[in-house]
Amino acid sequence: MMLADHKTKIVCTIGPSSSSEEVLRALILRGMNVARLNFSHGELCHHREIIHRIRKITSEMDKIVAILVDLPGPKIRVGKLAKEPLLLQQGETVVLTTSKEAYDESFIPIDYPKLTESISPGSLIYINDGFLQLECFEVSGNNVKCKVIVGGELTSHKGVNLPGSNVFLEPVTEKDLQMIDFALDEGLDCFSISFIESADDIRKVREYAASKDKQVFLVAKIEREKAVENINGILLEADAIMIARGDLGVEIPIEDVPVVQKKIIHKANLLSIPVITATQMLESMTSNIRPTRAEATDVANAIIDGTDAVMLSAETAVGKYPLNTVEIMTKIARQTEKWRSTSKTGIYLMKKAMSKMQLQIDDIIALQINEALQQLPIKYVLIPTASGETCRRISRFRPDTWIIGFSRYPNTCNRLAFQYGVHPIFVEGKVTDWEDTAFEKLKQYGIYAPGKLVIMTQGQTVGHGKKGGTNLLKFIQLE
Numbered sequence: 107m108m109l110a111d112h113k114t115k116i117v118c119t120i121g122p123s124s125s126s127e128e129v130l131r132a133l134i135l136r137g138m139n140v141a142r143l144n145f146s147h148g149e150l151c152h153h154r155e156i157i158h159r160i161r162k163i164t165s166e167m168d169k170i171v172a173i174l175v176d177l178p179g180p181k182i183r184v185g186k187l188a189k190e191p192l193l194l195q196q197g198e199t200v201v202l203t204t205s206k207e208a209y210d211e212s213f214i215p216i217d218y219p220k221l222t223e224s225i226s227p228g229s230l231i232y233i234n235d236g237f238l239q240l241e242c243f244e245v246s247g248n249n250v251k252c253k254v255i256v257g258g259e260l261t262s263h264k265g266v267n268l269p270g271s272n273v274f275l276e277p278v279t280e281k282d283l284q285m286i287d288f289a290l291d292e293g294l295d296c297f298s299i300s301f302i303e304s305a306d307d308i309r310k311v312r313e314y315a316a317s318k319d320k321q322v323f324l325v326a327k328i329e330r331e332k333a334v335e336n337i338n339g340i341l342l343e344a345d346a347i348m349i350a351r352g353d354l355g356v357e358i359p360i361e362d363v364p365v366v367q368k369k370i371i372h373k374a375n376l377l378s379i380p381v382i383t384a385t386q387m388l389e390s391m392t393s394n395i396r397p398t399r400a401e402a403t404d405v406a407n408a409i410i411d412g413t414d415a416v417m418l419s420a421e422t423a424v425g426k427y428p429l430n431t432v433e434i435m436t437k438i439a440r441q442t443e444k445w446r447s448t449s450k451t452g453i454y455l456m457k458k459a460m461s462k463m464q465l466q467i468d469d470i471i472a473l474q475i476n477e478a479l480q481q482l483p484i485k486y487v488l489i490p491t492a493s494g495e496t497c498r499r500i501s502r503f504r505p506d507t508w509i510i511g512f513s514r515y516p517n518t519c520n521r522l523a524f525q526y527g528v529h530p531i532f533v534e535g536k537v538t539d540w541e542d543t544a545f546e547k548l549k550q551y552g553i554y555a556p557g558k559l560v561i562m563t564q565g566q567t568v569g570h571g572k573k574g575g576t577n578l579l580k581f582i583q584l585e
């Protein structure tokens with residue numbers, strides 16, 4: 107095992123283009139840290155096969171790759187089109203229908219029975235992350251007549267957004283809960299929850315899992331205006347957040363997305379909550395071998411904003427070049443991180459913002475470590491950890507130095523797969539001396555560095571499953 111040459115974490119959505127053993131292996135070798143399964147698409151039995159395949163491969167390769175289950179939530183979708191693709195021409199009239207009966211083949215079926223109650227003449231309807239745009243001018247019976255404002259090709263099951271309309275759907279649906287059952291049975295515990303509006307929606311899932319005796323890692327997807335408004339409460343309840351720009355970019359004005367992204371990333375960084383920036387990062391690579399300049403710059407800017415992870419969706423799920431896309435992404439990450447290490451602006455802003463916070467012992471230790479990393483040639487920060495909390499608090503400064511988190515808990519290792527600059531290592535069995543164990547592991551993976559200085563930090567609670575509690579900071583010259 108080698109440490110990656112980039113510290114930004116890479117999330118890949120797995121779909122038809124990437125679910126073979128061969129492609130999965132290649133994705134892992136190229137730097138995938140998290141495999142996202144979008145439960146909005148594909149059959150559960152198929153997802154089960156992929157889950158087993160990823161487990162087999164990661165165990166053979168001795169790699170930690172977290173599996174993230176993305177729940178559908180109350181997303182309204184186009185149903186199965188009678189004929190596809192359907193070309194929508196600007197200015198023409200199209201009919202959306204909630205009817206389950208036979209309908210004209212030019213009609214667009216919508217899987218939301220209350221569509222006709224939610225919208226009225228003048229309402230705007232966005233399809234496929236806003237690539238298509240319609241305006242309603244008549245509602246009658248099960249049908250909604252619309253004028254095409256922005257046309258294009260439509261295929262089945264694309265998402266539908268009704269910004270500004272009342273949508274009569276709960277953020278966590280019955281179907282989501284059934285999918286959680288399925289995933290928990292498969293031993294998975296990382297979920298991203300779609301279309302949440304407040305911390306209560308996250309709590310609902312956490313309590314549901316707790317009723318089954320499971321502790322889960324919950325990623326709050328920020329893709330509604332209400333979620334942006336309630337971000338402070340959400341950050342207190344979520345384990346991680348995702349800026350889900352696909353839906354967000356139609357649910358709020360698109361011109362607001364860049365600043366919302368920056369503000370939310372900064373808030374999450376301050377609280378050491380991992381954040382994923384998602385959707386359309388290298389979108390054109392779904393069909394092209396090279397990204398646009400704007401896309402390359404978008405990935406770099408998200409990293410400069412302070413994102414922990416960047417995510418690929420269609421690019422790896424259904425794209426023509428999943429491997430090239432990951433390769434380009436990691437190259438952009440590497441170059442951007444190199445620049446960050448010389449500019450130091452991130453550290454400066456973080457320290458300034460932290461000076462206004464009520465700091466905990468863990469924060470003070472993290473600040474000290476960060477100071478040491480600025481002044482001394484430190485090879486690694488080594489952290490035995492039960493919860494991963496100490497790793498997160500140090501990672502927030504986005505140091506140049508790898509933070510290596512050693513944990514006896516596989517779940518903690520998986521969760522650290524989302525965290526910038528943290529390399530998790532799983533330690534099996536009982537540990538009597540963490541220093542010896544850590545050095546052994548470094549040797550086993552061929553990254554022990556004789557003569558180099560390392561920092562080791564740990565708390566007395568390590569190994570007992572308690573959260574945080576760092577109280578020891580040690581500088582060690584490796585023999």
Ligand SMILES: Nc1ncnc2c1ncn2[C@@H]1O[C@H](COP(=O)(O)OP(=O)(O)OP(=O)(O)O)[C@@H](O)[C@H]1O
Pocket residue numbers: 119120121122144146147148178181265352353419420423424
């Ligand atoms: N498992 C899959 N099987 C088939 N197609 C998939 C799969 N996962 C993703 N896709 C395709 O990739 C596209 C982009 O993936 P993405 O995960 O962003 O989904 P989405 O439907 O756009 O919305 P959301 O992420 O909001 O659920 C999807 O529209 C779909 O066409």
Ligand SMILES: CC(=O)C(=O)O
Pocket residue numbers: 300327329349350351352353354384385
């Ligand atoms: C990822 C996702 O759900 C979105 O961008 O909308």
Ligand SMILES: [K+]
Pocket residue numbers: 144145146176177178179300
């Ligand atoms: K989804």
Ligand SMILES: [Mg+2]
Pocket residue numbers: 300329350352353354
């Ligand atoms: Mg979405």
